[in-house]
Amino acid sequence: MSRAVLSLGSNLGDRLAHLRAAVSLLGGSVRLVSGVYETPPWGDTEQPAYLNAVILVEDTAAGPHDWLRRARACEAAEGRERDPERRFGPRTLDVDVITVWDADGRPVLSADPELTLPHPRAHLRAFVLRPWLDVQPAGELPGHGPLAALLGAPELAADVAAVTPRPDLSLESMV
Numbered sequence: 001m002s003r004a005v006l007s008l009g010s011n012l013g014d015r016l017a018h019l020r021a022a023v024s025l026l027g028g029s030v031r032l033v034s035g036v037y038e039t040p041p042w043g044d045t046e047q048p049a050y051l052n053a054v055i056l057v058e059d060t061a062a063g064p065h066d067w068l069r070r071a072r073a074c075e076a077a078e079g080r081e082r083d084p085e086r087r088f089g090p091r092t093l094d095v096d097v098i099t100v101w102d103a104d105g106r107p108v109l110s111a112d113p114e115l116t117l118p119h120p121r122a123h124l125r126a127f128v129l130r131p132w133l134d135v136q137p138a139g140e141l142p143g144h145g146p147l148a149a150l151l152g153a154p155e156l157a158a159d160v161a162a163v164t165p166r167p168d169l170s171l172e173s174m175v
Contacts, residue, residue: 034131043088054131071095107142126159
């Protein structure tokens with residue numbers, strides 16, 4: 001068994017529908033769903049704003065690479081096209097595996113270039129940390145510390161201020 005935190009993002013087409021599709025495709029493994037947040041694009045500012053959320057998933061038969069396969073399957077189902085020239089470019093759906101815990105609740109650490117765990121830049125992404133705080137208020141990013149402390153870091157202040165809650169949008173009905 002493993003548990004994982006998956007980050008969801010969309011800035012093309014019906015953004016909310018893409019996020020909802022990921023929750024639906026992950027089905028019974030979804031345990032908790034964050035609120036929805038609107039965020040400016042990160043890394044490549046010439047694109048529309050994103051909707052972001054985080055989900056906590058659990059499955060008795062899933063390992064870290066299973067979560068990656070499921071994440072990519074969700075992206076493919078929603079028409080995700082990767083542009084190697086625009087790493088942080090727009091997308092219908094982006095599903096990132098942020099961290100995974102094994103059956104004993106220990107964080108899985110991996111330096112595999114295909115799946116580095118925990119996600120190597122999650123501690124720098126307010127659009128991941130803020131929604132994650134919804135589902136695990138006392139959560140910690142392995143190797144980096146408590147989510148609340150990470151969100152309070154001076155280098156994230158501007159990004160945190162730009163993460164806008166969207167209480168008018170919900171993924172909750174999907175679980």
